[in-house]
Amino acid sequence: MDAVIRTEKLTKTFGSSRALSSLSLQVAPGEVFGYLGPNGAGKTTTIRLLLGMIRATSGRAEIFGVDCQRHPAVAHRRAAFVPGEASLWPSLTGEETLHLLGRVHGHVDAAYRDVLIDRFDLDPAKRVRAYSKGNRQKVLLIAGLMTRADLLLLDEPTSGLDPLMEQAFRHCVAEARERGQTVFLSSHVLSEVEALADRVAILRAGHLVEIGSLAQMRHLSALSIDAGFDSAPPDLSRVPGVTAVEVQGNRVRCQVSGSINPLLHVLTGAGVRKLISREPSLEELFLAYYGQADTPREVPGAA
Amino acid sequence: MPPEAGGGHQAARAVAMATARRAMRSAALWGLVFGGYVAYAALQFSAAYPTPASRAKVASELGGNPGLVALFGQGQRLGTVAGFTAWRVMGVLTLLGGVWGMLTATRLTRGEEEAGRWELFLTGQTTRQRAAAQAIAGLAAGLVTLWAITAVITVAAGSAPRVHFPVTGSLVLAVCVTAGAAEFLAVGMLAGQLFSARRQANAFAAAVLGACFLIRVVADSASSLRWLRWASPLGWAEQLRPLTSPDALPLLPIAGLVVVLAAASIALAGRRDLGGATIITRDSAAAHTRLLNAPGGLAVRLSRPAMIGWCAGLAVVGLTGGLVAKSAANAISGSVAIKQVIGRLGGHTGSATYLGIVFLVAAALVCVAAAGQIAATRDEEAEGHIDHLVARRVGRLRWLAGRVLAGVALIIAASLAAGVAGWAGEAADHTGLSFVQLLKAGVNIAPPALFVLGVGILAYGWWPRFAATAVYGLVAWSFMIELIAAIITNRWLADTSVLHHINPVPAADPDWNSATWLVGLAIAAAAVGGAGFKSRDLASA
Numbered sequence: 001m002d003a004v005i006r007t008e009k010l011t012k013t014f015g016s017s018r019a020l021s022s023l024s025l026q027v028a029p030g031e032v033f034g035y036l037g038p039n040g041a042g043k044t045t046t047i048r049l050l051l052g053m054i055r056a057t058s059g060r061a062e063i064f065g066v067d068c069q070r071h072p073a074v075a076h077r078r079a080a081f082v083p084g085e086a087s088l089w090p091s092l093t094g095e096e097t098l099h100l101l102g103r104v105h106g107h108v109d110a111a112y113r114d115v116l117i118d119r120f121d122l123d124p125a126k127r128v129r130a131y132s133k134g135n136r137q138k139v140l141l142i143a144g145l146m147t148r149a150d151l152l153l154l155d156e157p158t159s160g161l162d163p164l165m166e167q168a169f170r171h172c173v174a175e176a177r178e179r180g181q182t183v184f185l186s187s188h189v190l191s192e193v194e195a196l197a198d199r200v201a202i203l204r205a206g207h208l209v210e211i212g213s214l215a216q217m218r219h220l221s222a223l224s225i226d227a228g229f230d231s232a233p234p235d236l237s238r239v240p241g242v243t244a245v246e247v248q249g250n251r252v253r254c255q256v257s258g259s260i261n262p263l264l265h266v267l268t269g270a271g272v273r274k275l276i277s278r279e280p281s282l283e284e285l286f287l288a289y290y291g292q293a294d295t296p297r298e299v300p301g302a303a
Numbered sequence: 304m305p306p307e308a309g310g311g312h313q314a315a316r317a318v319a320m321a322t323a324r325r326a327m328r329s330a331a332l333w334g335l336v337f338g339g340y341v342a343y344a345a346l347q348f349s350a351a352y353p354t355p356a357s358r359a360k361v362a363s364e365l366g367g368n369p370g371l372v373a374l375f376g377q378g379q380r381l382g383t384v385a386g387f388t389a390w391r392v393m394g395v396l397t398l399l400g401g402v403w404g405m406l407t408a409t410r411l412t413r414g415e416e417e418a419g420r421w422e423l424f425l426t427g428q429t430t431r432q433r434a435a436a437q438a439i440a441g442l443a444a445g446l447v448t449l450w451a452i453t454a455v456i457t458v459a460a461g462s463a464p465r466v467h468f469p470v471t472g473s474l475v476l477a478v479c480v481t482a483g484a485a486e487f488l489a490v491g492m493l494a495g496q497l498f499s500a501r502r503q504a505n506a507f508a509a510a511v512l513g514a515c516f517l518i519r520v521v522a523d524s525a526s527s528l529r530w531l532r533w534a535s536p537l538g539w540a541e542q543l544r545p546l547t548s549p550d551a552l553p554l555l556p557i558a559g560l561v562v563v564l565a566a567a568s569i570a571l572a573g574r575r576d577l578g579g580a581t582i583i584t585r586d587s588a589a590a591h592t593r594l595l596n597a598p599g600g601l602a603v604r605l606s607r608p609a610m611i612g613w614c615a616g617l618a619v620v621g622l623t624g625g626l627v628a629k630s631a632a633n634a635i636s637g638s639v640a641i642k643q644v645i646g647r648l649g650g651h652t653g654s655a656t657y658l659g660i661v662f663l664v665a666a667a668l669v670c671v672a673a674a675g676q677i678a679a680t681r682d683e684e685a686e687g688h689i690d691h692l693v694a695r696r697v698g699r700l701r702w703l704a705g706r707v708l709a710g711v712a713l714i715i716a717a718s719l720a721a722g723v724a725g726w727a728g729e730a731a732d733h734t735g736l737s738f739v740q741l742l743k744a745g746v747n748i749a750p751p752a753l754f755v756l757g758v759g760i761l762a763y764g765w766w767p768r769f770a771a772t773a774v775y776g777l778v779a780w781s782f783m784i785e786l787i788a789a790i791i792t793n794r795w796l797a798d799t800s801v802l803h804h805i806n807p808v809p810a811a812d813p814d815w816n817s818a819t820w821l822v823g824l825a826i827a828a829a830a831v832g833g834a835g836f837k838s839r840d841l842a843s844a
Contacts, residue, residue, distance in 0.1 A: 051694045054840035073698045081694035087687040089605065090500075092595070093588050100595040105695045123587075129500075130586035143691075153694075 002065055004029050004151050004182040005050065010059035012045050019045040021206040022059065027184055027199075032177055034197030035186040041203040043186040044084075047155045050184075051081060063151060080105065080149035084156030084186075086136035090129035094122060094139050101143040113146035119168050133160040145172050152176060152183045158192060170195060222255035227267055228274035239263050318424050318434045322411050322441025330449040333403050337396055337449065337480055338456025344787075345388040349465040358382045366390075373524045373631065374660060374786070376541040384466050385546035389476060395786050397483030397540045398516055400449075404484040405508035407445065408491025412438050414501045416577070425577055435496070435572035439565050442488050449484055453477040468546060475545040482540035482557050487512060489564035496571040499580035506612065513616060520664075521623055524657070525630035536560055598697050599705035606679065606709045613672040613717040617665055618724035624661030625728020625741070628654040632734075654734045658725065658744065659807030663785060665721040666748035666802055670778040672717055673752040676710035677759030678771035684842050685767075699837055703760070707829060710756050718749040736809055744808040750821040751781075751801045757825025757832075764832030767842060777801065 003026035010023040020042040027033045037043050048054045050061050052072025061068045066075040088097055102108035117124055120138040128136060137160045144152060152173075158166050173196050176183055187193050193200060200217065202210040210217060222243065227233065233252040236245050241258040256263050260277075267275065352358045362381035365371055372378070378390030412435075415421055425434060454477035461468030468476070490511050494504035519538045522531035532538030539553040571581050594600035603610075632653025683689050683706070692702055722745015726738050755774055763770035784800035797803050804821060806814045 048841075051690075053690060053693060055838065072693065073696050076694060076696055079694075081690075083687070083690055083694075085687055088691070089601075089688055091605070093590055095590040096592055096595055099590065099592040100601060101691055101695065103596045104598065104692055104697050125587045125589070127586055127588060140691075 002029075003027060003062075004064060005033075005184060006060075006062045006065075007046075007050075008060045010046070010049060010061050011057045012042075012049060012054065013057045018206050020049070023208055025201055025208065025211060027182060029182055030177070030180050031198045032173060032183040032185060032196050034193035034200040035184060035203065036188065036190070036193055036200055037203035038188060040205075042206040043203055044155055045206075046203075047081070047153055047184075047186060050153065051076070077106070078150040079153055080144040080147040080151070081153045082140050082144035082155065082157045084137075084159045086133055086140055086160065088128045088136055088139060091127065093127050094124035094131070094135075097128060097139055098124065098143055098146070102146065105143075105147050105149075107148070108146050109148045110146075112148065113142065116142045116145055116172070119171070120165060134162060134165065137161055138165065141169065141172075145176070148179070148181070150181060152181060154183065155186045156188065157185070158187075158189060166192070222257040223260060224253070224278045225256055225263065226251065226253050226276040226278075227272050229270060230273055234266055234270040236263070236266065239266050316437065318421070319437035319441045321415075321420075322438045323444035324441075325411055326407055326442050326445025327448045329403070329407055330445040331452060333400075334449045334452025335456070337400070337453040337477075338460075340396065341388065341392050341453065341457045341476065341480065342460035344391040345384055345460050345466045345468070346463065348387050348391070349384045349463075353465075355382065358384075358387070362387065371660070373520045373657070374664070376519065376523050376538075377529070379544055379547040383547075385468060385472065388466075388468075389479075389544070389546045391787075392476075392480055393541055394519075395783075396480035397537050398512075400481055400484030401487040401512045401515070401537065403449075404446075404487035404489075405491035405494070405512060406505065408442055408488045409495050409501050409504040409508060411442065412492055413495035413498065413504045416495075417499075417501055422577065430573065431575075431577060432569050432573040435492075435569045439492060439568065442492065446481065446485055446488060450477055450481045453481060472546045472549075475543070475549055478554075479540050479543045479545045482543070483537060485561050486536045486557060489561045489568075492568045493564045493571070496568045496575070497581045510612075510616070517620065517623055521627055524627040527630060528627065597705070598692055598702045599708060601692075602705040602709035603712070605683075606676065606713060609672070609675060609679070610709075610713045610716060613669075613713060614720040617668060617717045617721040620661065620665050620668065621721035621723070621725035621741075621745070622728040624658055624665075625725040625730070625734070626732055628657050628661075628729050628736075629732045629734045631657045654729065655736060655740075655810040656807075658729070658736070658741075659810035662721065662725070662744045662748055662809075663802060663807060665718075666751055666805060667778065667782045667785070669714055669717050669721075669748050669752040670755045670781065670801065671775075673710060673714055673755040674759060674771070674774035674778050676706070676713060676756060677763055677774045680706045680710075680759075681763055681767055681770050689841060693841070699841075700833055703833055703836055707756070707760060711753065714749050714752040714756065718745045718747075718752070721745050721748065740809040743813050747805055747808040747813040747818070750818040750825075751805055754801050754821040754825045754828075757828040760832035761828040761835075762832070764835030765839070767839075 005025070005027040007023050007025055010020060011018070012020040023042075023046060035043055035046070045054070049056055050063060050068050052068050052075065056069055063075040064078055068075045092100070098113065102113075120142060122135060122138045122142065126135075128139070131139070137157070141157055144154070144157075158169055161169065170192070173183055173185070183196075185193065185196060194214065197214070199211070199213050201208055229250045229252075231250060233247060233250065236242050236252060236254055239256075240262045241256050241260075242254050242263055243257070244253075244255045246253045254263075348358075352361055359382045362378075366378050366381045375390055375394035378386060380386030381390055421434065425431060454474050457468070457473040457477050458470055460466060461470070461473040487508065491504070491508045494508040494511075495501070498504040498507060515535045515537045518531055518535035519541070522528050522535065522538055523541075532542060533556075536557070539556050542550060542553045544550055575581050594604040680703075689702060693699055719742070722742045725744060726736070726741035729736050729741065730738075755778060758777065759770055759774040762773040766773075778801075781800035781802045784797060785802045801821070804814070804817045806812065
């Protein structure tokens with residue numbers, strides 16, 4: 001089956017600054033695609049290009065095979081969008097807003113809308129101007145989810161939501177996946193992407209730096225090692241692949257990338273008593289890319 | 304004094320400083336405009352009419368025109384440079400100052416609060432009352448700046464030998480022309496305390512300003528109604544009569560009004576929540592979804608309050624104009640040379656001449672309504688509201704078409720409201736003009752506003768950031784040109800006013816040819832604007 005989202009060398013410059021640089025990616029039907037990057041990396045620019053709100057400097061973007069730039073209204077027929085900036089018409093009530101957004105979208109699952117209103121605990125009779133930021137965000141989430149659209153484009157959808165509501169949101173995304181909907185989830189909440197996404201793309205300063213499943217990305221990164229000894233630990237700083245060595249009394253902590261064998265050899269030779277090794281969280285993965293923005297980035301172990 | 308209290312004072316001073324800085328910057332600019340206009344009026348009159356005979360002639364001509372008297376107020380000793388200048392600048396500048404004062408006050412108080420900037424100041428020991436008092440001090444600094452710059456330029460122009468104003472007279476004239484600004488800074492400040500949104504505060508203050516202006520116009524329309532001037536704050540300034548026979552008495556109500564409104568603002572500030580309003584609008588409402596099925600319906604729904612407000616406002620303008628038309632005409636029936644004064648007014652009755660000017664004001668107001676629609680359209684994009692629509696199945700042009708049609712509907716409805724209400728007013732007084740004549744007068748004021756709307760769409764399509772400034776600028780410029788049209792001789796300059804291209808119906812027949820041109824150009828401009836809007840990036844939310 002064809003890709004739901006396809007971009008080819010999609011590029012956007014604002015004046016002299018390049019917001020997005022030659023982005024090529026594909027999102028397959030039915031997958032939850034995590035789109036990660038710090039603020040200003042180009043996540044929102046990508047989504048606004050997909051929505052035809054801004055014009056590409058060069059390259060192509062398609063949703064369900066329809067050119068988003070040339071025929072945005074057609075391309076959006078099977079897509080729903082949830083922005084992260086919760087700006088709505090202040091004079092309309094929540095119910096009026098949902099009615100309007102449903103009508104201009106075309107299709108609404110009314111029963112599911114009521115479930116969502118209940119699940120997110122929204123009072124739809126209130127005017128938007130009386131809502132908190134979190135409540136406005138709920139209106140937008142419900143408006144997007146209630147369409148049961150084949151593609152959900154979510155741009156930092158949980159900003160302003162409390163943890164309970166974030167839980168409800170995750171439940172909704174899981175439901176969408178079960179129904180075969182495709183989800184494009186832009187976020188900088190790493191745990192959210194970690195919990196939901198099948199595949200992840202990492203964006204930095206307008207460039208796609210990594211794309212793949214989390215499993216594929218982990219092998220690129222360092223493993224965290226915490227080892228305990230009866231006496232002073234051996235010197236690990238010269239072991240191939242080992243970085244960030246930290247000694248605390250009889251304990252040593254370090255990161256290792258590539259093959260772990262040389263390190264294990266040294267540790268067992270020195271009579272290690274206790275060994276903890278751990279896969280890095282997405283948080284740490286992220287830090288490997290963005291931790292020191294001003295120093296040249298090294299992808300540990302990248303062959 | 305405990306240290307926290309000291310910090311609080313500092314924070315309150317920060318409100319005063321921030322307010323003063325921005326108020327003074329704006330006031331400096333407008334001081335140049337005010338002073339420049341006074342200097343222009345004085346120097347131009349003294350140069351164009353050098354002899355006492357020529358001055359006496361123009362004085363009797365202009366001073367005898369009921370429409371001009373209604374617009375500018377009752378003049379004194381118009382045959383002198385001093386009397387003519389005072390008459391020429393007072394009405395215009397008190398009104399302009401009123402607009403400036405109201406917009407500045409709401410922007411720097413409620414606007415700042417709405418944007419969340421006051422929260423930073425008010426986290427310490429500062430009370431809302433103290434912050435409001437400091438904001439008033441900041442606005443006062445702006446007012447003093449406005450007065451000082453106006454005064455300096457007036458004194459300078461007054462020292463020219465052929466003008467020759469006494470220095471104290473110049474200083475008093477500067478007080479008079481800035482009186483409207485003082486009054487409406489206070490009205491704007493109070494409005495900012497009453498409502499939670501700057502837009503609501505502006506609408507309220509604008510309604511007060513409109514009512515005051517209308518009362519003053521009515522009061523100056525007929526000598527039997529002169530007493531009404533005391534009912535309008537804009538009428539008080541008129542009676543200070545600087546340069547001719549100064550009377551300090553009206554300073555009392557002016558100062559009194561400012562003090563009372565400022566004190567009320569401070570009191571109200573203490574009684575409400577930060578970000579809250581004194582007048583609480585209901586938070587919940589039953590859903591009315593009849594209009595909310597398509598972008599066009601949404602545009603109508605969103606501009607409905609503006610539509611109702613403008614139609615009501617123009618109906619009031621038309622009705623009062625119609626009601627006083629006959630007495631205004633009778634008051635000057637003895638006057639000699641009205642026909643040749645403003646040639647384009649033609650040989651019609653005094654009532655028709657008077658109503659021609661009333662409808663010129665109405666035309667300017669409908670243009671302001673059109674400009675407001677452009678500003679609202681731009682806001683829809685800047686606020687990110689349009690994103691929710693174009694991300695769904697609404698094409699950009701379909702959305703824009705909805706906004707344009709709502710604007711066109713507003714313009715036509717408001718124009719017709721002025722015409723029909725004008726007929727109702729003059730018919731009640733048996734003035735003798737027909738329904739069709741007044742209906743034509745209403746229809747006649749729509750084309751300039753449609754032109755403003757078209758040009759606004761053009762600007763919005765290509766340069767959205769400047770669209771609102773451009774259209775409001777065009778309308779303000781046009782109205783200024785119309786106000787000074789009687790003393791400008793440059794045809795090209797007069798033609799830059801969009802209001803100059805309509806005839807003063809019912810004193811003349813509508814110029815259908817020119818109306819067709821205005822509407823045609825508006826459609827062309829809107830089409831070009833639509834092309835720009837389709838191809839450009841939408842502003843980020």
